[in-house]
Amino acid sequence: MKRPASKPRPRGRPPRAPEQSEARRRAILDAALVEFAAHGFAAARLDDVARRAGIAKGTLYLYFADKEALFEALVQGAIRPLLDNLQKVADLPDVPTRQVLKLLFATFAREVLGSDRKLLLRLLITEGARFPRLVTFYHAEIVAPGLALMHKLMTRAAARGEIANDAPARFPQLVMAPLLLAVVWDMLFGRIAALDVEGLIDAHVGLLVGEGRAAP
């Protein structure tokens, strides 16, 4: 009896500069990254994402169909840079394995562990089970190629006698395992006991290509 009668009080948009839509998209993704990483997909509130992005709730939906699409775009969008990094390593000239690994790990430490990108890895790990599509894509585009590359690298290193045995060639995952550990450690125990990532990586490289052994 009151619905059509009471003209809903005027709503609309308060004056806000125009800003390029792409910047806004980025702002939303940045905000989403923080909120999703902090609370997880299910517990994150789009309300908070909007507030953090400095926009209205409804505006989110101009850029992303729904919560899930936002999440997927978030994780999806991070894959391209990772791919690029991977490519750089693949294109490395024929330098000693030790150097390749050092560079690779250092890059990872800087670009991922040392930046917000780390949060994306977190999300992939913590929410992956709920987003099979994303995981499948990520496996096909990053993990499998990355491992293949590592396999080649390690095979060559083994042939050259740079590493003690062919274990890392057969299981390139072994080469990456400490990086994953670093991510998870930071995510869980970072507050309690920070991990000396650099030291860890150095030690790992030492283990792989044998330090002292090189100059007996």
Place this chain on the structure above:
Amino acid sequence: MKRPASKPRPRGRPPRAPEQSEARRRAILDAALVEFAAHGFAAARLDDVARRAGIAKGTLYLYFADKEALFEALVQGAIRPLLDNLQKVADLPDVPTRQVLKLLFATFAREVLGSDRKLLLRLLITEGARFPRLVTFYHAEIVAPGLALMHKLMTRAAARGEIANDAPARFPQLVMAPLLLAVVWDMLFGRIAALDVEGLIDAHVGLLVGEGRAAP
């Protein structure tokens, strides 16, 4: 002999009679493990937990104060067995490091990766960030002691010349990293490409204690 069942159903407690409340607690925890692991803490429904445990929703609250308490009890409760396993390793007589590691990893593969206990690790990884108390406890009770033990083991091994350098002694996490990787891999990529955990572990042990090197 069980005549009472044919009475006009008392509308309230089902005729399940006196049963040990401890069994019920277990049933709830088992059900909770499955549901939490499948959907994550936030998305899991206590309704489903109750149904899976074969009890009424309200009954949950007779055993656990709330959803969070249930979750914590779940993860907490799994720590004791882990502790015990750890102790067993610590108590090992003075056997070769290679054997200790083999035993340790095999036990982990069997008791954790090969059982539902794997789900608990998953939960710790995926939900840990939201349960600092749990993570703190886990770190204090399991991770720190475990790493300390590993440190001792590796230090001894290095002193004995069983391993090439002191990297694993300084970063005992390196020893555990592949196990973590196995858990995460299974959790994310298990469906896509199963990991040969046994092979991975063997290779890892080979890398640590040097296979071929032993018999030149």
Place this chain on the structure above:
Amino acid sequence: MKRPASKPRPRGRPPRAPEQSEARRRAILDAALVEFAAHGFAAARLDDVARRAGIAKGTLYLYFADKEALFEALVQGAIRPLLDNLQKVADLPDVPTRQVLKLLFATFAREVLGSDRKLLLRLLITEGARFPRLVTFYHAEIVAPGLALMHKLMTRAAARGEIANDAPARFPQLVMAPLLLAVVWDMLFGRIAALDVEGLIDAHVGLLVGEGRAAP
């Protein structure tokens, strides 16, 4: 950062007598009838339905899957009584057509136009286009059989010379049209100018079976 911490303030149900679930279902349907009829399907608020039914919003969902299901149950449920009424007419002994019609129309006027059941017809008319399933069902169960019955009745009447021609036999809808008009009139113009339904019906019967003509 605050989600899992702040235990949501205790909610639950305030003391309310048990009442049989069936009565509650009825209360909901009754409330829904009023609200849907007053505002239409889209504009009706389940909140209002709940309030009118004297229950909490969430309780609705214990009885009906969603708004649509509630609406369909509402209209669906009204079909049974209509069917029964129809059957009564069909079972009438071989009385004069005039009397059959009088009875039929009087019943309709009393049972439908004179009661809340009229609202259901309204809903069918106003919302039917949005609920094809409902309309299909209604056509198959009520309209088609009803027209078939009317066809038989009018054919017999024509054969007996009780009516002037076979128009009503060929288009039994003609017999019902004034009833529909009465419903729509009441729905739209009832407030402005009440319709003398009884007079209308009498006049219609007179038109059909010829009043004065019979006894000049």
Place this chain on the structure above:
Amino acid sequence: MKRPASKPRPRGRPPRAPEQSEARRRAILDAALVEFAAHGFAAARLDDVARRAGIAKGTLYLYFADKEALFEALVQGAIRPLLDNLQKVADLPDVPTRQVLKLLFATFAREVLGSDRKLLLRLLITEGARFPRLVTFYHAEIVAPGLALMHKLMTRAAARGEIANDAPARFPQLVMAPLLLAVVWDMLFGRIAALDVEGLIDAHVGLLVGEGRAAP
């Protein structure tokens, strides 16, 4: 010749230039008719109306104050033509009632049932309850005068002995009822079982003015 179109699109008003605002108003009304008829007032989206009209959403508000005003203008605007049609019938010379009715009904069938104008009637029926002002207006301008006219027509016909009794004179609604039925039938059951409107109307005229009876 239409070079301006190749200028760097002025980002704002499309180069549609000066066009008559009246045409645009019509386009909006036409689009609104379709959308409102398809979904009902509450469920129709102004977004869709704008898209269908080929204009921007904001432009709607240059022509109509709000959704309600648009709806009212829509239904209101259709009344004029109906009035005109009515007038034509009223102005008919003194021809036989049968012919007047035939013409009236045929006009209705062609101009209303056979055109998009039918949708307007639908809207009046389905949404009328929510727009009392509209219904009042419609009653005053169309229904009451129409019935008055019909009353006069039927009274004259009865006096002349063209119809069997004075029922239609006393309840001119009876004359219109089948038309209403045709509208509602089409609206609800059109998909399921098309109605032979022409046949229905013929039969109805036959019933009113007596077919065979005229020439015994």
Place this chain on the structure above:
DNA sequence: GATGAATGAGGATTCATTCAT
């Protein structure tokens, strides 16, 4: 005049939690 991105109140739906039985 025209645009359409932005707004935010509103409403459907979910689910942890309670409590009369």
Place this chain on the structure above:
DNA sequence: AATGAATGAATCCTCATTCAT
């Protein structure tokens, strides 16, 4: 102790309306 119907706060998403350009 156990039940499960009832509760209502919380949150996603929609869409009428506005206004800077």
